[in-house]
Amino acid sequence: MIAILRFITGQRTAWAVLIATIVAVGLLFSLLPSSESEDFPTSGLPSSSQTAQVDRLLADFPSAKQTSAVVVWSRDGENLDSADVAAITERAAALGERSIAPRATAPKFSSDEQAAISVVPLEAQTTSADIGETATDIRAQASKDLPDGLRAYLTGPVGFQSDISNAFAGADLRLLLVTVIVVAVLLIVTYRSPVLWIVPLVVVGIADGLSTVVVGALADPFGITVDASVAGIQSVLVFGAGTNYALLLVARYREELLRVESRSAAMLTAVRSAGPAIAASGGTVALSLLTLLFAELSGNRALGFACAIGVVIAILFALIVLPAALVVCGRGLFWPFVPRFQSGADAGKAGFWTRLGRVVDRRPAPVVFASILGIGALSLGLIGASVGLSQADQLLGEPESVQAQKIVDGSFSAGLTSQTVVLAPDAAAADAADLASATRGVDAVQPGESANGLTRLNLSLASAPGSDETFGTIAALRGSYADASGALSETLVGGTDATALDNLTSAQADQDLIIPMILAIVFTILAILLRSLVAPVLLIVSVLATYFASLGASNWIFQNLMGFPAFNTNVLLLAFLFLVALGVDYNIFLTTRAREEAHRHGTREGMVRALSSTGAVITSAGILIAAVFAVLGVLPVVALTQIGVIVCIGVLLDTLVVRTLVVPALVFLTGDRFWWPSRPAARAPRI
Template sequence: MLAITRFISGKRTAWAVLLGTIVAVGLLFTLLPANDSTDFPAAGLPESSQAARVTELLTTFPSADQTAAIVVWSRDSASLTAADKTAITAAAAQLGAASIAPRAATPQFSDDGQAALSVVPLEALGATADIEKAATAIRSTASTALPGGLTAYVTGPVGFQADITNAFAGADFRLLLVTVIVVAVLLIVTYRSPVLWIVPLVVVGLADGLAGKVAGALAEPLGFALDASISGILSVLVFGAGTNYALLLVARYREELLHTENRNVAMRTAVTSAGPAIAASGGTVALSLLTLMFAELAGNRALGIACAIGVIIAILFALLVLPAALVVCGRGLFWPFIPRVRAQAAPARTGFWTRLGRGVSKHPVIITVISVLAIGALAFGLNGAAVGLSQADQLLGNPESVVAQRIVDASFSAGLTSQTVVLAPEAASADTVAVALATPGVSAAVAGENAGGLTRIDVTLDSEPGSDATFATIVALRTDVADAPGAVSQSLVGGSDATALDTKTSAERDQRLILPLILGIVFLILALLLRSIVAPVLLIATVLATFFASLGASNLIFQNLLGFAAFDTSVVLFAFLFLVALGVDYNIFLTTRAREEARRYGTREGMVRALSSTGAVITSAGILIAAVFAVLGVLPVVALTQIGVIVCIGVLLDTLVVRTVLVPALVFLVDDRFWWPSNPVATRQ
């Protein structure tokens, strides 16, 4: 390690590191294959789920290459006129002529007289090749020669997929642009220099670009698929984590420049001192992400692998490329506040963070109690929280498919736009239809085509797609079918709502498995790094408290301000992953410095000095990464907005309260026992 540190910080070798990096990155960008990512996130269910088995079996049916758009006409809650019905009938005839089943497009008029609906079967391959173009063409045809005030909307599988694809269109560029602006502004404010911010931003930007390229190239060999949501989270995480590591390294480098004239020696000391903390922090994040490889959902596995690749690249750039770049640029990079070697011993620390540390040390019990009560109060915001959004609640704003679904809910059967499919043995199809019709919540069940000894039964539910009521009906239908006598019990229930239900079930299973694994990894890394058992227990307790408090506070915001009915299925796991991993980052930054200072000054004074040295950089890093994750809100997708808000609140709570007040108070309470069974204080000079 020392030889590598000497090389990257050497007077001439630092230039070699930079030139070698430029050449290597250029070659990788040129030689690595492009990633054929998709804008539409896939469910990625395990093969054992009923919905996945139905989806696979449906590929053998004649209608396997079909999808459907549902067109809804409405006059904004007013009754349709005779002229409206004539125009709708004519438009539906044109839609039928453009579909693969003209008769299916015959319009249905609602009983309340306020809406009409037409199902437009389409050839799946052609429609999904450019889903937005297909939806636009259908909307244009449906809107032809309509009377004033009558509007056509596209929903159903084609409409929802088009809106989701549109939500992610250009996501990478928008996220990157906003992230770069946010990071640049915060670095300028943090460093108070018009030039210093450029170097970390360029280095982290290169790491982000390379991470996306490497993850894309490894996607196919490693068996995972990237979509726009994963790429967006990857970019945000690399920028956030990479800038965090840069802030820590630059802060330590600047501190060493106050004691050492030779900037190469100063950088060598900075990397040697801060490097283990950065490597341990990044390693914790990467290993935590890799626990997602054990997840059932393919999307979770893909996110874990891609983001772990990104974090590893961010660590390498922070510890190898950034030191070389800073050394090459010299002290002038810090202008106008250029650090100079002090001619005499440094005066006693009297800054804000030192005063805060000494204040906490005088009243650790009171501060601990107040902090715990405040965090607990925020956690109580989880009362009434729910997990799982309906299909219409997954996008922000009022996209066309959601508006159309609301019209269907009001004027037709809410489940009319969704699709539930039962595959039954041919000989038992009639009995299976009877069982389905007898299930509460099912409004219709019609047997259709046959293939491979199975009959497809299309089932319509009464409730809104993706709602709790719909999930309850799917569960009841599966139970009734399984409990039926004879061949009926061999039937399988699938379709879009069943897929959503199985996705939720797998996500809950992933949470039960992954969360303990992450905590185990964090405990082991902290125990090895701090050579303590007490410290990891206390630190993990603070991280968990921060997680529940941020969830509670976010739930209050979601339900009372943003109008989100529940957490998205994937949000809790991802929020836990990022908050725990990032929270441990700040734990490591603070406690490794406290252990270093404890060798010279004892545990209590060591913590005060550690807080004095790292308080500003931890706060700056926390504010920066909170702002970076908040950038996820630029996309009109509820799940990403929720992740951004939860992580933003959690990181701010962690850096402004937990890491700067509660953790020092706990250390002051337990004193030297914090390091048990090791004792760094025993080695004091």
């Protein structure tokens, strides 16, 4: 291993490493097959769910080749007059000319006389081929020659699908540009150099591009579907983690340049010292992400697969390509603050972080107590929190499909545009319809087509799509059918709202399975790296406290400032994964250095010196990765915005409070017991 490190950091051999990297990356870009990501996320429910079963069975029905656009006309709360009614009737007839069922487009007027609705059946394959053009054509047809003040809105499957596609249109490029700008600005501020930031940014940028290509090539063979949201999070994580590792390595390299004249020797020491921490930190993140492969939801599995590959590539570039690039560029890369060799230089000299460590050392108990109070106060924001957003709440702003849904909810049955599908054996179809009609919350039951011994029933529910009342009605239907006797017990319930309910159920199952696995992985890695059983417990508790505090603060912001009624389904699990994994990064950076210093100076002084050496870089890394995750908010998708806000708050809280105050205070309180059963300070000189 030492020979490999010497080759990477040698002044001449570093050139060979860079040339080999350029050739290898070029070959991979040209030879690996490309794969286009999906435009929008799919549900990805397990095959055992009722929704998945219904979808498979519906594939044999004639209507499986159909989709629909729902057009709503309204005067924004004013009553429709006779001219409006005539114009709407004419427009609905025109829409029928492009529909596969012209008579079905006849408009239905609301009882309050304020809105009208038309369902336009369309051929599914043709519509999906260019959903944007289809939506544009329908909007134009529905809005043509309308009286002043009367407006047409598009919603339903085509409307929502079009708005989601528009939300992700150009998402990769927009997210990448904003991420690069944010990282560049923060690196310039951190390094205080007009040139140094270029090298880490280029290295991480190449790693991000390569990870995208590798994930795209491996996704299809492994049966993974990578959509735009997964690709966006992957890119953000690679940039965040890659620049984190670069900050740690460059900080240690700069420190060593003050101690030795040879930049190759300085980089060799930096890689040997910081390399294990970087590898352990990245390995923890990658292994935590891989636990998502055990998830029920395919979207979670895709995210774990893509991000784990991205993090591994980021680690390799941080430990191989970045050291070689820095050695090749020489000391002048740090201009104008070039680190010069100083005989007897001591990186542990007094500074802000040293003084902070001394203050915490003198009064660790009050620091821990005050921190517990603050974290506990933030966690109270979780009171009244709920999980699960309706389809209309998935996108930021007020896209047309959401506006139309609000009009439908106000003037028609709330569940009119979100039908629930019941599949019953032909022999039990009548009984299934009667049972559905008698179920509280079911507004209407309409018998439909039959295929392969099954009859379809279309149910309209009285409550709003995605609401707790709707989920309760679906659960009641499923329970009633399951408790029935004979063929009726084989009845299945699916549809849009059933899909949302099954997503919520699967997401909870994923949390129950994945979160303990992540904690076990984190504990094991920390125990092996620190050779301690006490330290991992205390560090994990601090990370969990940060997680709940960030959730509480975020929930208050979402409900009171941003108008989000609940957390999106997968947000809690993904926020936990990123916060715990990234929190462990900073734990490892600090405590591995503290253990190294404890050998020479004892536990208490070792922690002060570790804080002095890593405080600035951890803070810089935390601010950078918080800003990078906040970039997810540039996409008009509530789930990504929520993840960005939670991780941003959590990382800032972790780096500015927990890692700089709470963890050192816990070490000062426990003393040498922090490392039990090992004793790194046993040979340290006693003062």
